[in-house]
Amino acid sequence: MRYLPNTAQNQRAMLDTIGVAGIEDLLVRIPAKARLGRPLALPPALAEADLVRHLRGLAARNADADGHVCFLGAGAYDHYVPSPINHLILRGEFFTAYTPYQPEASQGTLRTIYEYQTMIAELTGMDVANASIYDGASSLAEAALMAHSINGRAEIALAGALNPLYRRVVETYVDGPGLKLREVPSPEGVLDLDAARRVVGAKTAALVVQSPNFYGCLEDVAAAAELAHAAGALLVVVSDPVNLGVLEAPGRQGADIVVGEGQGLGVPLGFGGPYLGVFAAKTEFVRRMPGRLVGATVDLDAARGFALTLQTREQHIRRAKATSNICTNVALCALMATIYLATLGKQGLVRAGELSTAKAHYAAERLAAVPGVSLRFTQPFFKEFTLRLPKSPERVAAKLARQHILAGLPLKTLDRKLGDCLLVAVTERRTKDEIDAFADALAKAVA
Amino acid sequence: MPYDNQRAYDRLIFEVSSPGRIAFSLPAPDVPVEPALAALPEKYRRREPAQLPEVSELDVVRHYSRLSQMNYGVDTHFYPLGSCTMKYNPKINEDMARLGGFARLHPLAPEALAQGALGLMHELAAMLAEIAGMDAVSLQPAAGAQGELAGVLMIRAYHEARGEKRTKVLIPDSAHGTNPASTALAGYEVIEVKSDAEGRVDLGDLERHLGPDVAAFMITVPNTLGNFEPRVMEIAELCHDRGVQVYMDGANLNAILGLTRPGDLGFDVCHFNLHKTFTTPHGGGGPGAGPVGVKAHLEPFLPTPIVSKRDDVYTLDWKRPQSIGKLQAFWGNFGMHVRAYTYIRTMGADGLRAVSENAVLNANYVMKRLEGHYDIAAPGPCMHECVLSARRQKKQGVSAMDVAKRLLDLGFYAPSTYFPLIVEEALMIEPTETESKETLDAFCEAMIRIAKEAETDPQPIQQAPLTTPVRRLDQTRAAREPNLRWRPAAR
Numbered sequence: 001m002r003y004l005p006n007t008a009q010n011q012r013a014m015l016d017t018i019g020v021a022g023i024e025d026l027l028v029r030i031p032a033k034a035r036l037g038r039p040l041a042l043p044p045a046l047a048e049a050d051l052v053r054h055l056r057g058l059a060a061r062n063a064d065a066d067g068h069v070c071f072l073g074a075g076a077y078d079h080y081v082p083s084p085i086n087h088l089i090l091r092g093e094f095f096t097a098y099t100p101y102q103p104e105a106s107q108g109t110l111r112t113i114y115e116y117q118t119m120i121a122e123l124t125g126m127d128v129a130n131a132s133i134y135d136g137a138s139s140l141a142e143a144a145l146m147a148h149s150i151n152g153r154a155e156i157a158l159a160g161a162l163n164p165l166y167r168r169v170v171e172t173y174v175d176g177p178g179l180k181l182r183e184v185p186s187p188e189g190v191l192d193l194d195a196a197r198r199v200v201g202a203k204t205a206a207l208v209v210q211s212p213n214f215y216g217c218l219e220d221v222a223a224a225a226e227l228a229h230a231a232g233a234l235l236v237v238v239s240d241p242v243n244l245g246v247l248e249a250p251g252r253q254g255a256d257i258v259v260g261e262g263q264g265l266g267v268p269l270g271f272g273g274p275y276l277g278v279f280a281a282k283t284e285f286v287r288r289m290p291g292r293l294v295g296a297t298v299d300l301d302a303a304r305g306f307a308l309t310l311q312t313r314e315q316h317i318r319r320a321k322a323t324s325n326i327c328t329n330v331a332l333c334a335l336m337a338t339i340y341l342a343t344l345g346k347q348g349l350v351r352a353g354e355l356s357t358a359k360a361h362y363a364a365e366r367l368a369a370v371p372g373v374s375l376r377f378t379q380p381f382f383k384e385f386t387l388r389l390p391k392s393p394e395r396v397a398a399k400l401a402r403q404h405i406l407a408g409l410p411l412k413t414l415d416r417k418l419g420d421c422l423l424v425a426v427t428e429r430r431t432k433d434e435i436d437a438f439a440d441a442l443a444k445a446v447a
Numbered sequence: 448m449p450y451d452n453q454r455a456y457d458r459l460i461f462e463v464s465s466p467g468r469i470a471f472s473l474p475a476p477d478v479p480v481e482p483a484l485a486a487l488p489e490k491y492r493r494r495e496p497a498q499l500p501e502v503s504e505l506d507v508v509r510h511y512s513r514l515s516q517m518n519y520g521v522d523t524h525f526y527p528l529g530s531c532t533m534k535y536n537p538k539i540n541e542d543m544a545r546l547g548g549f550a551r552l553h554p555l556a557p558e559a560l561a562q563g564a565l566g567l568m569h570e571l572a573a574m575l576a577e578i579a580g581m582d583a584v585s586l587q588p589a590a591g592a593q594g595e596l597a598g599v600l601m602i603r604a605y606h607e608a609r610g611e612k613r614t615k616v617l618i619p620d621s622a623h624g625t626n627p628a629s630t631a632l633a634g635y636e637v638i639e640v641k642s643d644a645e646g647r648v649d650l651g652d653l654e655r656h657l658g659p660d661v662a663a664f665m666i667t668v669p670n671t672l673g674n675f676e677p678r679v680m681e682i683a684e685l686c687h688d689r690g691v692q693v694y695m696d697g698a699n700l701n702a703i704l705g706l707t708r709p710g711d712l713g714f715d716v717c718h719f720n721l722h723k724t725f726t727t728p729h730g731g732g733g734p735g736a737g738p739v740g741v742k743a744h745l746e747p748f749l750p751t752p753i754v755s756k757r758d759d760v761y762t763l764d765w766k767r768p769q770s771i772g773k774l775q776a777f778w779g780n781f782g783m784h785v786r787a788y789t790y791i792r793t794m795g796a797d798g799l800r801a802v803s804e805n806a807v808l809n810a811n812y813v814m815k816r817l818e819g820h821y822d823i824a825a826p827g828p829c830m831h832e833c834v835l836s837a838r839r840q841k842k843q844g845v846s847a848m849d850v851a852k853r854l855l856d857l858g859f860y861a862p863s864t865y866f867p868l869i870v871e872e873a874l875m876i877e878p879t880e881t882e883s884k885e886t887l888d889a890f891c892e893a894m895i896r897i898a899k900e901a902e903t904d905p906q907p908i909q910q911a912p913l914t915t916p917v918r919r920l921d922q923t924r925a926a927r928e929p930n931l932r933w934r935p936a937a938r
Contacts, residue, residue: 001794001798001801003726004798004801004802005881005882005883005884006809006883010883013884014809015808018808018811018815018828023804026807026808026827026828027828031677031679031712034679034707035707036707036708039800040800042578042796045793045794045795045797046793051789051792051793054792055785055789058563058564059563060548061562062560063557064547064552064556065552067547070553072555072556075776075777076553080473084504087508088507088512091515093516093518093519093522094511094515094730094731095728095730096521097518097519097729098526098731099729100731100732101528102851102852102855102861103920104855104915104918105855105915107517107915108514109518111514111517112731115459115461117931117932118459122498122499123499129931129932132733134589134590134775135589135777137773137775138589145632165773165776165777166776168772169776171773172600172771172774173632175771176632177634218488244493246487246492246493247491247492248490248492249493269550269551270549270781271549271556271561271564272775272779273777273778273779273780273783274733274780274782274783295926295929295930296930297922297930298920298924299921300921303457303917304917306920307920309926315592315624315627316623318628319628320631321631324628324632325595325629325631325632326592327592327623328590328592328720328732328735330589330732330733330734331730331734332730333730333734335731339507342460342502342510342511343471343502344471344499345470345471345501345502346499348471348473349497351473355473357483357487358484361483361486362478362479362483397557401560413765432478433477
């Protein structure tokens, strides 16, 4: 067995040192009646080449974003992933280390997390960012809990155009603490401010707004902030950091906590995970934050060094009273994002954002020009928009998939009111030719 | 001072930056850009550019390569971090996870066009259920702590569905911190149950607490002292008699593959740490994956959706009215599922059993070799890890932390220190099955050398580490004056 170096001779020598006859003598504390008296019923072991063939077979049964032209979004996007990311994360010193409990032997990880925290704080316009949460949805759930722990209020107001999958995760997390979720309608595709004023009040811990929201529309975050703050509530903004080269930083629009899905920052689509939960907040709330934080300090020789800090918030110290139960987070995905942001840099992130929005607007124009097809909302959008189709979006999408176009997400299963709609995302990777082909295929499919 | 490759580098990427440099490759626009920008209301557009680095591609590659060299990892160093199962991460796992059909698959691709991925998830869940003796498994939790949260929420939903109101969860004082944290998050009051000196559950204390208001007892098997709790089946029975569900923290599952199964021991729920037992990489602190397995009576409460199979077609089953709901936006850390699946298919049943046998052998060997030099927290045989105490060394002015730091200088990462909390000056050593006798011998010799130094000349220990990129850090300053982001020097 190539992962098990102990030979029979090694085992014999070790057993002799221990002073037992066999490995069975080391297992005597396992109750005899619970011993598994048979081999596990698992498929047979495969040699490497056979296993590769088997897995290639499984992989080939999936419509990936190389064999198909991907216009799917809804929280996961087909953005450009610079080549160095994969090479660098595969360095074993990063890849096979763990949480940097011994900082002297983990400066590489600690420095990259410190860089990551800096980049996320800078992008979001917030004071501090943590080392990561699992994904955008669980980051939002943690933000809801954090808002409750800051002001003690027991209601969370969710903008109606929040990603419905995120809403479900928040529902799961607030069940234990017993927080109440209230929804603010968004009939025109964005938060209805009058309705929000009726919902957000003295019991509201936080108002949650996503921008661009699930339908792709841009929200007036500054207005939402004013409204929330007037009621003494916090504003939590769900933001996609890859857009923030072009779109205003939520921190400059009044956000108290910014969360989001960082998958667009160089993390593979990977059928939904692992992704990157971004989490940033104002300094005054740092001791209520969930997750790891890395700080700069000095060593015995006064040299600069980095270490995990403010750990008294965390479960391994505070146990039942911790700010969160999170332990293992997604450090490697944060490293991907760090290398992505270093590679794209000050100019590249702006350029990528401009290309995404330019192509999205071109696509919206082409697709909405197809007879019977229209934009569902009139609000400004960025890289994603909602189309209303004259025929069943499920059937149209299935038809286009046969032409190797993943046309977008039919919204019926996630939002019944929009059963005739298709959510379309366009990143900087899409070309004019692909968009034109999509428009032509759509025209035929709805004709 | 001699040139030191690691110490010579003290840059952050922002300090490598030079205005005008680029490392990206983006196409020239093939559609008009200006009209799209004009369509974005001014108030939504970024006013001040984000201060990101400006570097070349080689700058990026060299910087992060240099930073990586400041780390110890399993690929370069023996990494006996107890409770974390720092075993070798097979390279083939990485190749498989990167196949385009997996890595480039959108989570919302039509199910009919994601049959390979859904099928893999279905098979992995079935294999984990067999390994744990459970009836059903959800792959959705992103890490062990989220698996715990899911498990405890399912227990809550189960009691509530039966019309029972139970408000407390019992957890031994030797437990991982995530246990009480996850339980509190699920809305329960946490009651600590005492352990005896050997880390076993104090049965008297357990019985005292087992009232009608107790929802669950949560325990790690083998326990955090590395020992198998011999009365675990009696404990499960005792709990079940009082209507209490029994949760197994599966962090230490690497000790029992093919030997015994949580389900057969009487557990109702257990989670798996794919990044421990099933060789997915630890990544400097994740991503992990924390699937959760349950017995049939808890199956209706599993997170939504689960992958189901009918007539050889796999679908995501959302129609689960009693489910605790969702934990992540999508279906779980699929990339980790591919790696774990690859590992299990590489090892097979005999291979997995050999994993645990060798993990147990290695830990007992280390414990035996060190027992004359350090106090043993609990007499053996241990399972996959052993816990030593540096209380003897402490009297000579050498703490568990000092031992850990000295090990770094001797070419080894450190064991877990000061955990479990019930052991004074704890050093928790988990060698794993992928380390050879030669490596274990070298490690033991280093540990013995440190024990001798503690008696004769503790200075090099107290000064350690001296060979790492930095020396001991001022943690107090880090916490008192938090500096959590880089800012340019005042201009």
